[in-house]
Amino acid sequence: MTRPADYPPPFDPSEFLREPSDPADERIEVGALVVGAGPAGLAAAIRLAQLLEEHPDVRERLGDVPIAVVEKGRAPGAHLLSGAVVNPRALRQLFPGMPAVDMPFFAPVVREGVYFLTEKRHIRIPAPPTMWNHGNYVVSISRLGKWLAEKAEELGVMVIPETAATDLLVTGGRAVGVRTGDKGRGRNGEELANFEPGSDLTSRVTILAEGTQGHLTGVALRHFGLSSKQQIWALGVKELWEVPRPLDRVMHTMGWPLRRAKRYREFGGSFIYPMGEGMVALGMVVGLDYTDATLSVHGLLQELKGHPLVRPILEGGTRIGWGAKTIPEGGFLALPDRFHFPGGMIVGDGAGFVNVPALKGIHYAMRSGMLAAEAAFEALRPGRTAWVPGALASYDRALRESYIWSDLQRVRNMRPAFQHGFVRGALIAGAALNSLGKLPPRDLELHSDAEADLFVGSTNGRYPAPDGQLFFDKLSSVYLSGNKTRDDAPNHLRVHTTVRREIGEAWKNMCPAQVYDVAGEASPAGNAVRVEVTPSNCVQCGAISAKGGRLTPPEGGAGPEYTSM
Numbered sequence: 001m002t003r004p005a006d007y008p009p010p011f012d013p014s015e016f017l018r019e020p021s022d023p024a025d026e027r028i029e030v031g032a033l034v035v036g037a038g039p040a041g042l043a044a045a046i047r048l049a050q051l052l053e054e055h056p057d058v059r060e061r062l063g064d065v066p067i068a069v070v071e072k073g074r075a076p077g078a079h080l081l082s083g084a085v086v087n088p089r090a091l092r093q094l095f096p097g098m099p100a101v102d103m104p105f106f107a108p109v110v111r112e113g114v115y116f117l118t119e120k121r122h123i124r125i126p127a128p129p130t131m132w133n134h135g136n137y138v139v140s141i142s143r144l145g146k147w148l149a150e151k152a153e154e155l156g157v158m159v160i161p162e163t164a165a166t167d168l169l170v171t172g173g174r175a176v177g178v179r180t181g182d183k184g185r186g187r188n189g190e191e192l193a194n195f196e197p198g199s200d201l202t203s204r205v206t207i208l209a210e211g212t213q214g215h216l217t218g219v220a221l222r223h224f225g226l227s228s229k230q231q232i233w234a235l236g237v238k239e240l241w242e243v244p245r246p247l248d249r250v251m252h253t254m255g256w257p258l259r260r261a262k263r264y265r266e267f268g269g270s271f272i273y274p275m276g277e278g279m280v281a282l283g284m285v286v287g288l289d290y291t292d293a294t295l296s297v298h299g300l301l302q303e304l305k306g307h308p309l310v311r312p313i314l315e316g317g318t319r320i321g322w323g324a325k326t327i328p329e330g331g332f333l334a335l336p337d338r339f340h341f342p343g344g345m346i347v348g349d350g351a352g353f354v355n356v357p358a359l360k361g362i363h364y365a366m367r368s369g370m371l372a373a374e375a376a377f378e379a380l381r382p383g384r385t386a387w388v389p390g391a392l393a394s395y396d397r398a399l400r401e402s403y404i405w406s407d408l409q410r411v412r413n414m415r416p417a418f419q420h421g422f423v424r425g426a427l428i429a430g431a432a433l434n435s436l437g438k439l440p441p442r443d444l445e446l447h448s449d450a451e452a453d454l455f456v457g458s459t460n461g462r463y464p465a466p467d468g469q470l471f472f473d474k475l476s477s478v479y480l481s482g483n484k485t486r487d488d489a490p491n492h493l494r495v496h497t498t499v500r501r502e503i504g505e506a507w508k509n510m511c512p513a514q515v516y517d518v519a520g521e522a523s524p525a526g527n528a529v530r531v532e533v534t535p536s537n538c539v540q541c542g543a544i545s546a547k548g549g550r551l552t553p554p555e556g557g558a559g560p561e562y563t564s565m
């Protein structure tokens with residue numbers, strides 16, 4: 001048996017917990033602090049700012065900076081990547097009365113098709129109800145993030161980009177803010193000429209909205225004992241194309257190039273969305289509990305583009321964007337037991353609010369952010385304190401009464417069913433769908449991605465050779481992501497560098513950004529290989545954290561610069 005779980009990363013969450021250390025007069029004090037300018041964090045900031053506008057007395061109590069949002073990307077939106085078809089429900093709740101034309105949508109979904117692919121053919125199949133998209137809109141989440149950040153700033157929120165929150169400040173058993181990361185350190189941690197130390201950002205309430213594989217979210221989950229559940233992830237690799245002919249529908253595919261045999265445990269599919277008249281977004285999303293170490297989601301996306309259904313959509317076009325990101329896939333069965341802790345709350349993908357059968361997370365992220373803001377507001381009113389145990393419990397209660405809860409509960413067994421192979425998975429998922437979640441009678445168990453037993457198969461040789469027109473290699477993809485990580489920055493990836501060959505191969509093939517390479521032949525003793533790591537290629541997708549390593553935030557401003565993902 002060779003499982004990534006046998007090589008736990010050299011990482012201890014307590015390294016990232018600390019007491020405030022800056023002298024009191026040098027700390028930056030804010031009222032409410034949000035970590036992450038994604039849909040969840042920005043919806044939280046906007047909702048809280050709306051409430052403070054209605055209650056200037058509470059605003060007054062929160063000091064010069066009532067609400068701040070820190071974002072590690074170069075600008076809001078730079079680290080956001082999604083499909084995306086958005087359910088506008090949460091946006092309408094956040095901006096009541098705002099017409100859809102004033103929101104940053106490309107177009108409403110008017111036509112859609114779901115296709116089952118074999119290598120050369122396709123069959124259009126009836127869309128399962130979870131995939132109906134009428135009433136939804138196509139968006140670029142990077143543009144949505146930028147727009148939401150502007151709305152937040154109009155309401156007086158301070159948005160601080162290029163700033164990674166690296167440590168959770170905890171004192172007396174309660175979270176009191178974050179420490180931001182140093183900038184300008186060299187490969188071995190030495191201070192370079194442009195060195196800038198991080199700072200303590202203290203707050204009365206801290207909302208962790210870090211999205212998938214959230215770094216401080218993981219630290220808080222562990223430190224405050226919030227979860228007894230197992231999360232699983234999928235990796236999404238996406239391209240953006242300028243095309244000569246408009247695509248007239250939203251498309252989803254299943255089947256090829258994934259294999260159905262149970263031993264591979266390959267689950268996923270593709271999305272192909274029109275972004276206005278001249279652009280198409282397409283991506284491949286694959287569960288990270290697969291077993292063949294040679295599988296590459298980047299490679300599968302290249303393969304997909306050669307399919308007779310997909311090639312004509314792109315022919316004559318130009319690839320203009322590329323990126324990758326993970327999606328928490330465990331759904332309801334992986335949700336933490338508690339979403340608040342003394343002084344803070346967890347929202348969005350960090351908590352795992354994603355409906356996988358529908359491929360939807362944006363409106364759940366936004367709604368959870370809004371509910372957290374309302375709980376924060378209640379706790380910040382005169383006479384209350386957000387860090388008294390239970391002060392933020394109204395957030396958990398509101399979540400349980402919201403559509404986030406009922407939607408995720410209904411589809412809870414659909415994704416775990418596919419951990420038992422494609423055919424059994426399809427049968428169980430069908431029963432779950434038709435019975436509105438009543439079947440199967442007992443909930444299924446989730447098995448961690450890092451516990452999948454790996455073998456070295458032969459998938460890799462199958463992927464099309466790069467031609468620079470339709471098919472591309474990983475390095476040209478990383479270049480297109482606008483990645484700005486310095487070559488001489490400290491290594492932000494925690495992995496063992498001597499591992500069994502299956503693990504080394506799995507990391508090398510899985511990583512869409514060519515960060516890992518296997519050096520030399522496996523040693524006969526223990527089948528061990530040395531893994532070489534090029535951290536500056538990393539686009540912070542989070543996949544390594546699911547498969548035996550650990551991504552920590554590099555310095556603020558590093559990483560991709562997505563503009564239309």
Ligand SMILES: Cc1cc2nc3c(=O)[nH]c(=O)nc-3n(C[C@H](O)[C@H](O)[C@H](O)COP(=O)(O)OP(=O)(O)OC[C@H]3O[C@@H](n4cnc5c(N)ncnc54)[C@H](O)[C@@H]3O)c2cc1C
Nearest residue numbers: 036038039040072082083084085165211236348349361362
């Ligand atoms: C390939 C793919 C396709 C998808 N398709 C759809 C779709 O069609 N429709 C849909 O509704 N959903 C879709 N989703 C899911 C959706 O994108 C997510 O559910 C949603 O983005 C979650 O929002 P969030 O705010 O919780 O996290 P994110 O969008 O990930 O935002 C988190 C932000 O926090 C920042 N951050 C993280 N850690 C730190 C830190 N320590 N310090 C400072 N900043 C930090 C990040 O840089 C990022 O900007 C898709 C996801 C993927 C990957």
Ligand code: SF4
Nearest residue numbers: 511538539541542544
């Ligand atoms: S090294 Fe970076 S880009 Fe590669 S899998 Fe890990 S997080 Fe993703």
